[in-house]
Structures are given as structure tokens and as C-alpha cells.
Amino acid sequence: MKPLKLLALIIIPLGIILAAVPADKTKRFRLSADELLQEAGAGAQFISPDVIADMLVQKDPSLQLIDVRTPEEFEAFSLPGAINIPLSNLLSDEFTDILNQDARTNVFYSNGSVTANEAWMLTRQMGYKNNFVLEGGLNYWFGNILSAQAPSQTSPNEEFAKYDFRKSASAALGGGGVVAAEGAATAPKAAKPAVASKAKKKPAGGC
């Protein structure tokens, strides 16, 4: 056989395979540092606690709260329906299904928002979507949702509406004014008694 024919016999089938393979399979998604910085700077990953509280009260099935603190902290207290994925285990294979999906809204939370934001950056860097961060973390949650402070008499109406909502949400979510006020300083441990018994009936799904 002539060399040219032999060469054609080898490389044409290879070329056909390459042409037939879906293009996006040959490319690995990854955000450049610039793109990530822009997204992080825009702050679109943050979801306000009021929105989360509303979703919790409505029992919105698309909400998936993810606690990125340590298992001990998660045991001590967690938000209703939250699952625990400690930041150090975030990239392990067993959680890929939970983090890389487009059906539910994943919301990371930690005591502040730093650890949760780290989790968001990591998953974003992997190219995962639908992951968000609870703005202000549990500290803000306790200080403002579970122990909402009545606005001063001169406040605009929106403030009162917000206060009313927070108060009713707090009641629905089992927050107690006194306990939570204490919790604002050292969020999870101090807050244990009031919410934990009710919230921790079942860590849904996941681990």
C-alpha cells in the first residue's frame, strides 16, 4: 500500500471521531482570576437573610442550605433543613452532586460570611452554578432575623414592614428574642437551646 493511502486510512477516521465528539466535552470550564474577581466584587453571590427567612417560612423546596462550618458546630446548631459540608471537605467527590447541579438554590452559610464566601469562590472556580452565600452569616441572622429590633418611631414604613416580617419569621422559625440577642455576639453556641431542638429534626439529604 502506498504510504499516502496508509496515512489517510489512519488519520481520516481519527479526524471523523474528533469532528463527531460534542465540542464542550473537550473543554474544561474554569474562571480566570479576573473574571472571578469581578464576580466577587459585584457581590451577586450574596442572598439577604430576609429572602432566606421567607423561603424557609414558605418551605421553598428549591432552597438547599449548606452549613460549611465544622461538624461539631453543625451539631450544636444549624438552620432548618441545612446539610453539613465542612469547608475542608468541599471538594470531595461525594458532594459534587449537591454542589454541581442546576435544580436547587444552594446557600452556603457560616458564622460570619467569610468561610461561606470561600466555599462560594471555590465552587465558582470549579464552574458550578446556583451556589450562593447567606449575607452576614449566622451572626447577622441572630442579630436581625431572630431578634429583630423595633425601629424607632420616626422610621419609614418599609422599616416597620421589615420588622413585622422578621418578627413573624422569627416566631415561625422558633427564634426567641432573649436567646437570640445573646447569640448575636457568639452566634452558634449561645443560640443552641431555642432553635436546635426544633430545627435539627432531620438533616435532610447529603451526608
Add this chain to the structure above:
Amino acid sequence: MGPLAPNGIISENTNFLLAFFIGIAFGWVLESSGFSSSRKLAGIFYGYDTVVLKVFFTGAITCMIGLLFMSLFGWIDLDLVYVNPTYLTSAIVGGVVMGAGFIMGGFCPGTSFTGAAIGKIDGMVFILGLFIGIYAFAFTYPLWEKMYMAKYLGEPKISQSLGMKDGLFGLLLILVALGMFAVAEWAERKFPREEY
């Protein structure tokens, strides 16, 4: 996952060491396939010997198929592979200058070194000319800078500007290459030259 150097799998120095050995292997292959004869390179311009075209295009095609398959298997991240940025004007001018030099000298930079390595005087003279050219360009660079930097296009891929998948373009390029090889072999029969 590759590429090895940008991902820190091998160090910069190991990279240079590997380049050193690959370079020696490249030179050895060039020499053993007869590329250190200047007639080989000149032959492509007259049609009597098209080995250069076939060798380098086969090399490019092999590399392309390898990269696309390795990317398909997840062994290499093509986004991290270095692509020479395109400056259109200097690409065209440089192509003309290089082409003229190849015909006149009968060597390309690589083959001139293999020629010199086996003691060919024309190879050594070509290397001398190469360095004169490099220094002349470097010292008069301000004169050329504007043209050198003109028409910057970034790092475009032909497949992107045609709006097709890399794989489909790969198949087309394979077909084009095979067609070119057929034409080249026809040219070799049409313009034969004895004893070169």
C-alpha cells in the same frame, strides 16, 4: 493534568532540560532524514522534492490530533497551552522574509544547525547570516517597532473565526493536508530532478 509547566507539575528547569533533549532528538531526526542538505529545502520551491512540506505538515497534523484527543480525555487543558499572539503585518512580512531566505540559503534555522553539525560550510555560513540578521534587527528595532506591533489580533484560532468546532476544523485540516500531499507527490513526478 497538563500542560506540565504552567500547572507546576514539572519545574521550569526540568522543562528546559526536557527541551534540551527534545531539541537534540529533533536535530537527529532532521539530519537522519536528509534535511541537512540544502537541496531538500530548496526542492519544495521547485517541486522536485516535497519532503519538507510532508514532514512538517504531518508533524502539525499529528500534534493537532494528539492535543484534541488528550483534551477529550481530560489529560490537558487547552486553555493553558501557550499560543503565539498574532500580529498580522509582521506575520506576513516575516513570512516573506523567511521564505526568501529559505530559497536563497537552502536552510531553515533548524536544518542549518544540523548541516553545520555534520561539517557543512554552507550551513555554518547560514548560521552566521542568521546571527547578523538577528543583531541587525535588534539594533534597528525602533525603526520597525510600529510595523512589528501593527494589526494585533490576540490569539485567534481559525476554528473560532470560522465559527466551527475545533474537531470539525481538525477533520477539514486533515483532508486539506492529504490533498496537499497528493498534489506534492504529483509535483515530484512532474518536475523530477536527477542526482541532487
